[in-house]
Amino acid sequence: MIHIDNLSLQRGDKQLIASLSLHAKFGGVVVVLGPNGAGKSTLLLTLAGLHHDYTGKVLVQGKALADFSQQSLVEHIAWQGELPPTEFGLTVEQRLNLAAHGVTARLEHALTYLELELLKHRALGELSSGEQQRVEIAAVMVRDCPVWLMDEPAAHLDMRHQVDCLKLMKQQTKNGRIIITVLHDLQHAAAVADMVILLDGNGGAEVGLAEEMLVAEKLEPVFKIKLKGKGRNLMPQYAVELSE
Amino acid sequence: MNIKQNPWLLFTSLLAVSVVVAWVLLGLGEHWINPFSPSSDMESRILWELRSPRLLTAFAVGGMLALAGAWFQVLLGNPLAEPYVLGVAGSAAVGAVSSMALMPDSTWAVSLGAFIGAWVGIAVVLSFSHLGSARLLLAGVVLAAFWAAILMLLIALLPERGVVRAYAWMMGDLSNSVLPVWSLILAWITALGCGLVLSLSLDKLLLGEKHAASLGVDVTRLRKFLLLLASAVTAIAVTAAGTIGFVGLVVPHLMRLLFGSLHQRVLIASAFGGGVLLMLADTAARTVISPAELPVGVLTAVIGVPVFLWLLLRRGT
């Protein structure tokens, strides 16, 4: 469904990614990992049709990205990014309706799943950032697109909702959805990833199966930290040894 | 609750309210004339040749200013935006006052000058339209200051009576619109119509440009068109009545507080709300210190601001 060949990404004069290739056909979670500024968000923006400074081939459902009008592209691709501004007093329900295009059944389901029913008529500006984040995840849910692009969906969420979010992603891919998500937490990545795109911050991009990519040998040079454990328990060494 | 759901219901009920208010205001003036049965030929003429054109002008201009205000607020992503924030009023005033200086004998030339001035201002702003909201706003504020400086220069060069005229024009005058009433009502209808067609896209634009684009909106085209539409409507309002303030800022907010933030309701409510507010303000302007008149711009501030603040406090957070 998503076919990327030799994608090269720029932002301004800086080249973020030299060459990236990815073939994602059926349901699965692709996790994008990398240090800050590596181009993770820009990669998602490009796939969403929101960033145009790239070369290479990107095919969505067999059609080139550039050939889509914005209107038709968004039928296939749902993007979740930073929290939208809240100055104008839109309520949760109104915000979700804009995404759902009036299909109320999906709206109710999303509200229930993300425990937002009680907040339905509250203005977005009155919610905590965690609640707003859940609204954004709901906004992607209601659209029922085959591809979800999620930029740090677990940000601001407390642990229970983080778990729910990851569970949601795994469930959705059972129906054939492709979810490409940027995650910062290695354990989160380990919990959901089927494939991993590793951006090293110098233009390099490596794509592979999760079990092959989520190993210390690959991650330590990119993130420049020490990792311990393996598999699902792979994580940074947070405990700091103070030298005398 | 129902009124918020159904736009047609909203439209017709606001229309009914406007008509009732207008009818009552029609009777007010130098002395009360019963609109249903004027007691003399002169009274009838006063009603239909003096008061009603002025009320209808006020309605159309007020509605258009409120619509333009709502559009500038969503365009710039800033609740403090209003029709004059990008300098269109400033350039219109420069045009009007230039006409006063160059062709002091004629009164229609002032409106033509205002119109041309407004479009010069719009053209300048359009050349910045590709900038993001924050920088567009900054450019507009600077431009507005520029026009204000030119205006000061012109006023300094005018003879004394010219200065009185210049300020009188800038403070608003609904009794001498060079654009006929029917054209203003038509403009009001067209403006509201265009706005309603765009209202779903405008709602999406409230989420910011990225989110709006991710929901299918052609953001660049929409912003350009919106800027043009809002500026054109402002230009018409300013040409007809001078630069009347506060309506464009306060009315859309008031309507959002009353009816929620979705544009379908906000635009309908603003088009009527702005019209009613300006009709009230103008009636007060011509009766409060009778036989003298106050400039209507003073009244829009005096009426609009306290009402808005009261509603804001009522709503709490």
Place this chain on the structure above:
Amino acid sequence: MSICFLKRLFVLLLCLCAVSPAVAAERILALAPHACEILYAIGAGKDVVGAVSYCDYPEAAKKLPRVGAYNRINVEAAIALKPTMAIVLDIKTPGIKQLETLGVKIIQSYPKLVDDVLSDIRHIGEATRHYKQATLLANHLQQRLDRLESSRTQISVFYEVWPEPLLTAGNNTFIHDVLKRIGLKNVFGDVQLEAPRVNIEAVIAAKPQIVIIPSEKRNVHERTLFWKKWLGEDIRVISVNPDLVHRPGPRLLDGMEYLQQELNLEH
């Protein structure tokens, strides 16, 4: 008498002549249009060295160098003309204080009433040492004024200062007093503002018998039609040169007599 004595007398006389200010000519700045007219009318025209904008009467005044406007004086340009005296409208005008500190004698002439015009003419005459001519002029104008008042009729009038927006003259204005002295009653004479904006309805309700319109910068014919529409076909609309009724100078009586004449034509 010795030649010595005569010589000393001669020298004394010379000194007196040189020192006596009566011989040295004044250099006068006319910093208001009416001041200009007054100066020329009392024979002090040759002493005027500078004027401001709108000093357009008599013809000779148009050739005078300009030093600003009545409400803003260009001090440098003024001083360059080496004035000894300046006649100003309002002493609070920017620039006047500086002229005063630089040694220019400031004389204020800000007539608020018709009578003030005559007393100012005398006052200016005294200051510029053209007292005889000034008194003659003032007396002559006073006679004309008295003649006017004896043929007074009480007629209500609406004075249209400007058509759009509709502006009129209120209580504390010069024009209000001018109208009063011709025997006209300004229908908005009790409004305490200087140039109030008024509603057409208020004019209609006030039922003026006459409408007076200054003839500069507007289409008098159009305005006449307009007032006929609202005040009736038989409303009398008179247009007058505003320089003759707004400017508190010697031509004021020309304007007042003209208006009186126009009024009397009716009767």
